[in-house]
Amino acid sequence: MTSALEFDDVHAGYGPFRALFGVSLSVAPGEAVALVGSNGAGKTTVARVASGLVRPTAGAVSVGGVAMTGARPYRFAQAGVAHAVEGRSVFATLSVEENLTLSFRRVRGRAGVRGGLDQAYESFPALARRRHQRAGNLSGGEQRMLSMARVMVEVPAVLIADELSLGLAPKIVAELYDDLSRLRAAGTALLVVEQLVGHALELCDRVAVLDHGSVSWTGSSSDARGILAAGGLMGAGLAGVGPTGQAPLDHEKAGL
Amino acid sequence: MATDSSSVGADFLRAVLQGAPPGAVYALVALGFVLTYQTSGVFNLAFGAQAYVSAAMYFKARLIWGWPTVWAVLLSVVVLAPLVGLTLEVLIFKHLRSASAVSKLVVAIGLAVALPNLFDIIASFKPASGVTPVGVVPGGADVFYSVFGLYRFSRNELVDMGVALVAVIGLGAVFRFSPIGLRMRAVVESARMTELNGIAASRVAAFSWALSSLFAGVAGVLIAPRFNTLGSSDFFSLMVVAIAAAAVGSLASLPLALAGGLGLGIVIAELNTFLPRWGTDSAWVRTVQDNLTPSVPFLVLFAVLALVPGIRRVQGAGDPLAGVEPPPTARAGRPDPRRALAMRLLGAVVVIGGGVVVLTRGDQLWVYQVTQAVVIAIIFLSVTVITGTGGQISLCQGAFAAIGACTVYQLAVRYDMSVLVAMLLGGLVAAAVGAILSLPVRRLGGIWTAIATLAFAYFFDAVMIKLSWVGGGAASLLRGTAVPRPTLGPWDLSHEKAFLVFAAVVLAVVAAAVVALRSGTFGRSLIALRGSEVGAQSIGISAARTRLTAFAVSAFIAGLGGGLLAISQRDVNYGANFTPFAALFWTVLVVALGSRSVPGALIAAAAFALFEPLVLDGAVVGWLTRERHPLPSLFPIDGKWLFILFGLAAIQFARHPEGLVEYGLSGRSRPARPDRPRGRRSPNTDSAAAGDAAASDQRPAMRGNRS
Numbered sequence: 001m002t003s004a005l006e007f008d009d010v011h012a013g014y015g016p017f018r019a020l021f022g023v024s025l026s027v028a029p030g031e032a033v034a035l036v037g038s039n040g041a042g043k044t045t046v047a048r049v050a051s052g053l054v055r056p057t058a059g060a061v062s063v064g065g066v067a068m069t070g071a072r073p074y075r076f077a078q079a080g081v082a083h084a085v086e087g088r089s090v091f092a093t094l095s096v097e098e099n100l101t102l103s104f105r106r107v108r109g110r111a112g113v114r115g116g117l118d119q120a121y122e123s124f125p126a127l128a129r130r131r132h133q134r135a136g137n138l139s140g141g142e143q144r145m146l147s148m149a150r151v152m153v154e155v156p157a158v159l160i161a162d163e164l165s166l167g168l169a170p171k172i173v174a175e176l177y178d179d180l181s182r183l184r185a186a187g188t189a190l191l192v193v194e195q196l197v198g199h200a201l202e203l204c205d206r207v208a209v210l211d212h213g214s215v216s217w218t219g220s221s222s223d224a225r226g227i228l229a230a231g232g233l234m235g236a237g238l239a240g241v242g243p244t245g246q247a248p249l250d251h252e253k254a255g256l
Numbered sequence: 257m258a259t260d261s262s263s264v265g266a267d268f269l270r271a272v273l274q275g276a277p278p279g280a281v282y283a284l285v286a287l288g289f290v291l292t293y294q295t296s297g298v299f300n301l302a303f304g305a306q307a308y309v310s311a312a313m314y315f316k317a318r319l320i321w322g323w324p325t326v327w328a329v330l331l332s333v334v335v336l337a338p339l340v341g342l343t344l345e346v347l348i349f350k351h352l353r354s355a356s357a358v359s360k361l362v363v364a365i366g367l368a369v370a371l372p373n374l375f376d377i378i379a380s381f382k383p384a385s386g387v388t389p390v391g392v393v394p395g396g397a398d399v400f401y402s403v404f405g406l407y408r409f410s411r412n413e414l415v416d417m418g419v420a421l422v423a424v425i426g427l428g429a430v431f432r433f434s435p436i437g438l439r440m441r442a443v444v445e446s447a448r449m450t451e452l453n454g455i456a457a458s459r460v461a462a463f464s465w466a467l468s469s470l471f472a473g474v475a476g477v478l479i480a481p482r483f484n485t486l487g488s489s490d491f492f493s494l495m496v497v498a499i500a501a502a503a504v505g506s507l508a509s510l511p512l513a514l515a516g517g518l519g520l521g522i523v524i525a526e527l528n529t530f531l532p533r534w535g536t537d538s539a540w541v542r543t544v545q546d547n548l549t550p551s552v553p554f555l556v557l558f559a560v561l562a563l564v565p566g567i568r569r570v571q572g573a574g575d576p577l578a579g580v581e582p583p584p585t586a587r588a589g590r591p592d593p594r595r596a597l598a599m600r601l602l603g604a605v606v607v608i609g610g611g612v613v614v615l616t617r618g619d620q621l622w623v624y625q626v627t628q629a630v631v632i633a634i635i636f637l638s639v640t641v642i643t644g645t646g647g648q649i650s651l652c653q654g655a656f657a658a659i660g661a662c663t664v665y666q667l668a669v670r671y672d673m674s675v676l677v678a679m680l681l682g683g684l685v686a687a688a689v690g691a692i693l694s695l696p697v698r699r700l701g702g703i704w705t706a707i708a709t710l711a712f713a714y715f716f717d718a719v720m721i722k723l724s725w726v727g728g729g730a731a732s733l734l735r736g737t738a739v740p741r742p743t744l745g746p747w748d749l750s751h752e753k754a755f756l757v758f759a760a761v762v763l764a765v766v767a768a769a770v771v772a773l774r775s776g777t778f779g780r781s782l783i784a785l786r787g788s789e790v791g792a793q794s795i796g797i798s799a800a801r802t803r804l805t806a807f808a809v810s811a812f813i814a815g816l817g818g819g820l821l822a823i824s825q826r827d828v829n830y831g832a833n834f835t836p837f838a839a840l841f842w843t844v845l846v847v848a849l850g851s852r853s854v855p856g857a858l859i860a861a862a863a864f865a866l867f868e869p870l871v872l873d874g875a876v877v878g879w880l881t882r883e884r885h886p887l888p889s890l891f892p893i894d895g896k897w898l899f900i901l902f903g904l905a906a907i908q909f910a911r912h913p914e915g916l917v918e919y920g921l922s923g924r925s926r927p928a929r930p931d932r933p934r935g936r937r938s939p940n941t942d943s944a945a946a947g948d949a950a951a952s953d954q955r956p957a958m959r960g961n962r963s
Contacts, residue, residue: 014581053448053580077454085449088576093445094438102442103453105435 002065004029004189005050005081005158010059012049019045021213022059027158029064032180032190034200034221037210043193044086046210047162050191051083052076064157080157082150084164086193089147092136096127096146099135103150120149141172148179155186162193177203201225270406271529272522277413279521280420281482282553284475285498286505286513287423291471293507294431295464297444298349298360299703302367304495306469307476308488309375310337314477315389315486316381325392333473340371341469345462352910353447353461354578358649359910361703362847365651369844370903372488373896389480391415397481412481419478423471424514430467431510440464446575489837496714496836499707500557506564524552547719554715561708562696603855611760615753623752625865630759631824633861634817636846637763637770637854642810643843644851645774646803647786649706652693652713654839655720656811657818659686661828662726664819665737675742679819686815687808694807698800701789713836721830728828737828749823759820766813767854773809782806841899848905850915859917863902868895 003026012020019042027033035043048054049061052073060069063079076083090099097117104116121128124145130138135146144164151159161180165173177199184190184203194200201207207224209217285307292300300306313332317323323331344367352360375381391397396412403409409417431437439460442450447457476491483490501520505512531545614626635657642650663682667673673681697708721727728737741750749755773779781802784792789799822828832838845864850856870876872893905916912919 048580051452053452053577072456072458073448073451074454074456077452083452085452085577089449091442091445091449094441098438098441101435102438102450102455105438106454110435 002029003027003062004031004064005191006060006062006065007046007049008060008062010046010049010056010061012045012054012056012059014054019213020049020056023049023210023213023215025208025215025218027189027191029157029189030184030187031206032184032192032204034197034204034207034224035191035193035210036195036197036200036207039195041210042213043210044162045213047083047086047160047191047193050076050158050160051081053083081160082156082158083160084144084147084151084162086162086166088143090135090138090143092134094135095132096135096138097131099146100127100150100153103154107154116153119153123152124149140167141169144168144172144176148176151183151188152179155183155188158189158191159183160191160193163195164192165194165196165199173199197224197228201228266406267529267533268526269404271525273403273407273409274529275522275525276518277409277416277521278482278524279518280413280417281479281494281517282498282501282520283420283514283517284416284423284478285495286501286517287420287427287510288468288471288475289495289498289502290505290507290510290513291427291431292468293502295440295444295468296345296349296461297357298364299357299707300468301361301364301492301495302344302371303472304491305368305371305488306337306340306472307479307495308372308486308491309340309476310473311389311476311480311491312372312375312381312486313379315480316379318390319387325394329392329477333470333477337473337476338466338470341465341467341472342462344469345465348907349465350458350461354575354581355910357703358647358706359913361649361706362843362909363907365649365840366844366848366903366906366909368492368903369841369906370900372491373899373903377894377896377900388484389486391481392477412478416478419474420514420517423474424510427471428510436460436463446577448575448577448580489835492837492840493714496557496710497553500553500560500711503557503560503707520553520556524549527552547723550718551715554711554718557711558696558708558715561700561704561711615756620752622869623756625869627752627756627759627824628821629861629865630756630763631817631821632842632864633858634759634763634766634820635814636817636842636857636861636864637766638810638812638814638817639843639846640770640851640854640857641773641813642806643847644853644856645779645786646782646806646810648701648803648806649703649843650709650807650810651706651836651840651843652709652716653810653814653842654834654836655713655716656686656690656814657821657839658716658721658828658830658834659689659726659811660815660818661739661822661830661834662721662728662737663815664822665728665732665739665828666725668739675740675819675823676744679816679823682819683812683816686818687812690811691804691808693811694804698803698807710836713839717836727830732828737822737830739822739826739828741823741826755824759824762816762820766816767858770813771854778802778805841902844906845902846915847909848902848916850917850919852914853918856915856917863898867898872897 005025005027007023007025010020010023011018023042023046025033025035025046035046037043045054049056052068052071052075055070060067062068063076063081066079068076068079073083091102094102100117100120101113104113108116117131121131126142127146127149130142135143138146159180164176164180168176173196180190180192181203190204192200192204201221201224204221207217207219207221208215209224285303288307289300289303292298292303310332313336314328317328317331318325348363348367349360352363355363388397391412393411393415396415397410399411400408401411401414431440439450439455440463442453442455443457443460443464447461450457450460479494480486497520498517501516502513504516504519527545527549531548610626614622618626635653638653638656639650642648642653660679660682663685664675664678667678667681668675693709693712697705700708723729724731741748741755743749744758747754747758749758774783781792781797784795784797785799785802792802793799818834821833825833828834842864846857846860849860849863872895908916908919
């Protein structure tokens with residue numbers, strides 16, 4: 001079966017700074033994978049490579065079985081990758097409606113924009129009330145809502161959600177994760193980058209742990225939860241596990 | 257114009273009609289300027305240069321080749337103008353998307369200097385005096401249409417106004433309501449985020465540049481008939497006037513830019529109508545009228561910048577994805593000490609050797625050229641202080657230098673003061689002006705400092721220099737602005753070589769002061785501010801006070817250098833030395849070669865004064881080949897190459913703000929091998945070990961709790 005998104009030994013970085021050292025990862029269609037790891041582990045870089053923002057210096061990236069290595073970000077988007085970037089992910093100088101129009105217009109053409117807008121406003125009534133406001137004037141939660149509205153209407157093949165919960169109230173985070181699970185039900189493959197591991201584990205089937213620019217552990221969410229329960233903190237638990245997945249046992253021995 | 261109806265109402269209305277055509281011209285340029293700013297995010301000071309290129313092409317095709325109007329317009333406006341824009345986008349601005357607004361501004365200033373000269377050389381175009389540029393309609397300047405019997409519009413004026421009106425509606429509609437307008441605005445905010453929406457940002461940006469450049473061409477061809485002779489500096493000053501109109505609409509609104517342009521034209525016409533009416537009674541009104549009218553645009557621009565706080569925020573939101581392509585890091589550490597020592601020795605040998613050769617064997621011309629280089633170097637050090645150390649782009653260094661020069665002239669001629677004392681006083685006067693100027697400017701920061709100082713430079717050029725107590729007024733027109741050479745103890749400085757030595761000593765003192773200043777507390781504070789204003793303030797540095805001092809110090813140095821320049825040339829020579837457009841090139845040159853170090857400023861000064869005689873006229877090649885007439889067909893190379901080369905060199909400021917000299921000497925610290933840099937494993941294992949240690953620290957306690 002072809003993966004919705006596949007990394008094969010990807011190396012990447014920023015100018016002289018290397019961030020990823022041979023990341024291999026795959027997300028099956030309709031699957032949800034949580035990417036966890038400490039600050040500076042390279043999670044955001046993985047997300048950026050997955051949407052073409054950062055070109056890998058070595059290795060290969062494919063989307064839906066089509067090789068995309070080195071392609072421009074708009075090709076990734078046209079291939080069905082949506083990327084909700086960390087922090088502000090809307091155009092602050094454009095109005096709410098213009099933000100939505102920008103993405104609907106490309107996919108649906110002139111005639112389809114109206115329908116897309118109606119659908120978005122129906123799902124997110126808060127946006128309808130603010131449709132002519134500059135998106136930069138929205139609250140953080142509303143900005144997130146706006147970027148979710150785009151993908152909820154125009155369901156992508158792959159959604160990369162980078163730190164969705166950052167700086168938001170717990171109630172809003174819960175709503176966002178509800179949206180994500182609805183997307184998943186609609187068939188979108190999810191790559192969820194998150195520091196709040198709890199939500200991510202609940203949503204996702206699999207977990208990949210990123211440590212110093214490479215994947216140090218992958219496994220099912222339930223395994224990950226077990227390790228978390230045993231190890232407590234991220235730093236002591238998941239990030240400390242060995243690449244083979246055998247490490248938890250050692251830890252427990254050490255604990256005894 | 258001699259109508260007898262002298263009622264106030266009729267006069268008012270006539271002035272409105274009279275002000276509309278020049279207002280429409282300001283509006284045309286202002287619209288183009290706003291369009292470029294909004295679609296490309298570049299504060300495009302090269303807009304005037306682009307307009308000049310199209311106007312000159314039209315002039316050449318129409319009047320020299322004798323083409324019919326339609327073909328000339330097609331070539332100059334429809335083909336050439338967008339082509340220039342596309343070239344700029346593809347070669348330059350495409351690669352600067354995540355650069356700061358100030359960097360892009362500097363690049364645009366470099367282009368403003370380079371583009372007109374490049375066109376003149378490629379098209380072998382010489383602005384011919386005596387041949388007036390023609391408009392696009394037959395008999396444009398000769399056929400008039402009367403309105404209410406109050407004012408007669410020429411055909412050209414009607415075309416200008418019509419195009420401005422159509423443009424504001426058409427462009428406004430495209431910009432606000434069309435899909436491409438939406439995409440252009442999205443790309444300005446963040447090209448990368450636009451791409452994440454599946455839109456090819458590079459194509460949108462190319463379209464933006466083509467469109468705004470097309471409009472630059474339209475404006476250029478339409479406004480050319482206002483000038484008797486085509487000159488790029490006139491287009492540049494017209495653009496500064498237009499920026500005032502654009503600023504009225506916060507550089508964001510096309511209709512407000514149109515209103516601003518028309519408003520400026522009408523206000524000036526009203527002043528011209530009503531001030532003389534009262535001026536017949538009292539003389540002071542007359543003075544106000546003479547000085548106020550030409551300064552209105554610059555006063556408006558300055559007032560908008562200083563008084564409307566909102567304009568500083570219209571820069572819009574930064575690209576949230578700018579971190580994807582971080583700016584290149586500054587050189588890590590200092591260059592190799594042996595290499596630095598070698599370069600220093602080489603520099604000393606060149607300076608001393610050159611000095612000895614010039615002083616012993618140089619003829620009068622070479623002594624003069626080298627003296628110019630030495631004196632200009634002092635002025636350039638003022639750019640080192642304000643731009644290199646302070647990180648502020650000041651475009652009024654020419655005005656500061658002129659203040660110093662005029663002070664020397666006034667004090668020496670009127671009060672018979674020693675010119676050397678006058679030179680120091682000139683520096684102090686300039687410093688005082690600089691300090692006062694910095695009061696409204698210092699909080700602006702970024703591109704707005706550059707624009708406000710540009711407004712001041714043009715204000716000085718339009719008003720101050722013409723006052724009798726500054727530039728000498730009518731007296732200077734008759735007798736020139738002669739400045740005597742001083743004697744210093746036993747040395748008579750009217751001797752050229754003695755003066756060269758004196759200037760070199762002054763330069764050495766100023767250079768030493770700049771070095772000391774930079775490594776002292778004040779310099780560190782400035783560098784901290786340049787790095788991060790918020791960060792600097794958080795450690796107790798007052799941005800306002802530091803910037804005020806920086807402006808004052810920089811103005812002092814510029815004033816001192818300007819005074820010395822006047823003494824060396826025995827005349828102020830304002831028109832040749834200090835005009836705003838000429839001084840623009842100073843900044844370009846220093847920034848291109850290295851605004852952060854003293855050697856950078858020295859080499860820039862050498863390039864300014866000596867590049868043409870040494871390189872372009874073939875002197876160096878002549879010495880090397882020992883031929884009397886080397887390559888006669890090649891030399892002398894056109895002096896315009898000076899502007900082209902260094903204008904284009906200023907482009908690298910966006911990537912290497914330290915300048916060519918320092919960048920060239922640094923030996924470019926290369927990144928470690930891209931694939932697997934050494935030592936990557938060690939932090940990994942270190943932190944893992946630390947994690948384990950932390951874990952084993954905690955675990956016993958937890959177990960203890962449980963048991």
